[in-house]
Amino acid sequence: MKKTSSIFYGPEGSSPNYDEEKVAPYELPDLFLTIAGKQVSSFDEWFSVRRPEILSVYEKSIFGTSPLQARVSFRKSGPERVDATKSIRAQLYDLYLDNKNALLTQFIVFTPLNAKEAVPAFLGPNVLGNQSLTDLFSLPLSISWVYPRPALGIDATGYATVESVGVHSSRWPLDMIIKRGFAVVSFHYSDLFPDKPGGRPESIQPLFDVSSNRSYSWGAVATWAWGMIKVMDCLKDIDAIDEQKVIATGHSRLGKACLWAGAQDKRFAGVIANESGEGGSAISRRKFGERVSDIVRHLPHWFNDEYRSFVDNEENMPVDSHFLISLLAPRAVYVASAEDDLWSDPKGEFAGLVGASKVWKLYGNIADLSSYKEMPLTGKPLSEILSYHIRSGGHDITAYDWKQFLDFADKFIK
Incomplete structure (x- = not known):
C-alpha cells in the first residue's frame, strides 16, 4: 500500500527546495560579536550588551516596533462555566485598551476545578476562535474574520458557524492538560489582526495611530505577540494562575509570535514553538522550504517593511533564527518539528536551536548542543532545558506533541 504523504508544497506559485543536496554552504552571523566589534565572553555581558542589540535589530529588520507600554484592563465576561465530569473550570475575560476603553479581544482561562493553589499555564493564541477549543462549554462564536474553512465550520465569507465548535480540540487537549495540573489561556488571534494582506484597517493597530506620540512598525506577527504580552499583564490578578510559571505556546505562524513574545517579555517562564519555520526557529540562510x-x-x-529587503537575499540578514531563540536565554525552550512538514524545515529548526544553545552554555546551564552532528531521530525527543522533537506526520499539533510539552513543563517549569 502506498504511504499517504502530508507534505505541503506551499501556496500557488511556490517552488520550495526540499533537497538537502541543494542547500548551499552558509555562514551564520556571530551571536557574540557586538555592533562595536567586541566579542562578549560572559553571560552577564551578553545579556546587558549584546541581547539589547539583537532585540533592536529584530525590531528594525523583522517584526517591527510595538506599543509595549500600552496599558490594558480586563473584566469577567459572563459567569464561570464548570464541567464537573472533566474537572475543568472556564472563565471568559474581556480585554480592553485603557485609554480607549476599546474591547481588544476575549481571552479564555481553563483551570483544574479542584486545584488548591495557583497552577502553571500554557498561554497562546488560537486560529479559529475560542469556541473551536472545546465543545465542553457554550462559548460565544468568534465574530472576527479568518480564512474560509468550510470543513472546520468557517463559512465561505470567513466567519465562524456553530459547526466550528470544538473543531480544534485536538490542538488544545484540555482533558490531558488539566489532568496534568496545568491551565490553558487563549484568545483568537484574528481579533487583533485578521490574517490577510490588507487586514490592518480591521486590526487593533489603528487604535494606536492617534493615541501615541510615536508610530509603530509592527506587522501581524508582532501584533499577535503583543496580545500575548497584554494577556500576561492580566494574569497576575487571576488567582487561579501562577504568573511566574506561564509558558508562551504557539503553532506555525503563532509559533513565530510566541518566540517574539518571549523575546520581548522575560516574564514568560518558557516558550514552546511548534513548527514555526521561516521567521521562527528555522535557519533562513538554508533557503529550504518556506522562504522570505x-x-x-x-x-x-x-x-x-524592512523584511522585504531579504527576498532572495537571506545571506545578508543581520540575524538568523539562532539569534531569535537566543533572546529567550536562560529560560526553558522547546522547538518541535514534523517529519512531513518540510515547508517548516525541521533540520533548520533544530539548527536554530543548536546555534542558540551557545548562549545557554555561556550561562553555564547546559552543554553546547553543537555536539549534535545529526538531528534526533523521529519519535526520540531531546529532553533538556533546550528540548526538541521531530514526530511522524505533517503540519499540526497532536497528542504526541502535547505529551512531550507536558513532560517538558513538568520538568523545567512546574
Whole structure:
C-alpha cells in the first residue's frame, strides 16, 4: 500500500527546495560579536550588551516596533462555566485598551476545578476562535474574520458557524492538560489582526495611530505577540494562575509570535514553538522550504517593511533564527518539528536551536548542543532545558506533541 504523504508544497506559485543536496554552504552571523566589534565572553555581558542589540535589530529588520507600554484592563465576561465530569473550570475575560476603553479581544482561562493553589499555564493564541477549543462549554462564536474553512465550520465569507465548535480540540487537549495540573489561556488571534494582506484597517493597530506620540512598525506577527504580552499583564490578578510559571505556546505562524513574545517579555517562564519555520526557529540562510520570498509574496502583513529587503537575499540578514531563540536565554525552550512538514524545515529548526544553545552554555546551564552532528531521530525527543522533537506526520499539533510539552513543563517549569 502506498504511504499517504502530508507534505505541503506551499501556496500557488511556490517552488520550495526540499533537497538537502541543494542547500548551499552558509555562514551564520556571530551571536557574540557586538555592533562595536567586541566579542562578549560572559553571560552577564551578553545579556546587558549584546541581547539589547539583537532585540533592536529584530525590531528594525523583522517584526517591527510595538506599543509595549500600552496599558490594558480586563473584566469577567459572563459567569464561570464548570464541567464537573472533566474537572475543568472556564472563565471568559474581556480585554480592553485603557485609554480607549476599546474591547481588544476575549481571552479564555481553563483551570483544574479542584486545584488548591495557583497552577502553571500554557498561554497562546488560537486560529479559529475560542469556541473551536472545546465543545465542553457554550462559548460565544468568534465574530472576527479568518480564512474560509468550510470543513472546520468557517463559512465561505470567513466567519465562524456553530459547526466550528470544538473543531480544534485536538490542538488544545484540555482533558490531558488539566489532568496534568496545568491551565490553558487563549484568545483568537484574528481579533487583533485578521490574517490577510490588507487586514490592518480591521486590526487593533489603528487604535494606536492617534493615541501615541510615536508610530509603530509592527506587522501581524508582532501584533499577535503583543496580545500575548497584554494577556500576561492580566494574569497576575487571576488567582487561579501562577504568573511566574506561564509558558508562551504557539503553532506555525503563532509559533513565530510566541518566540517574539518571549523575546520581548522575560516574564514568560518558557516558550514552546511548534513548527514555526521561516521567521521562527528555522535557519533562513538554508533557503529550504518556506522562504522570505514566499512570505512577502503571499503574507506580506506578517512582518515589517524592512523584511522585504531579504527576498532572495537571506545571506545578508543581520540575524538568523539562532539569534531569535537566543533572546529567550536562560529560560526553558522547546522547538518541535514534523517529519512531513518540510515547508517548516525541521533540520533548520533544530539548527536554530543548536546555534542558540551557545548562549545557554555561556550561562553555564547546559552543554553546547553543537555536539549534535545529526538531528534526533523521529519519535526520540531531546529532553533538556533546550528540548526538541521531530514526530511522524505533517503540519499540526497532536497528542504526541502535547505529551512531550507536558513532560517538558513538568520538568523545567512546574
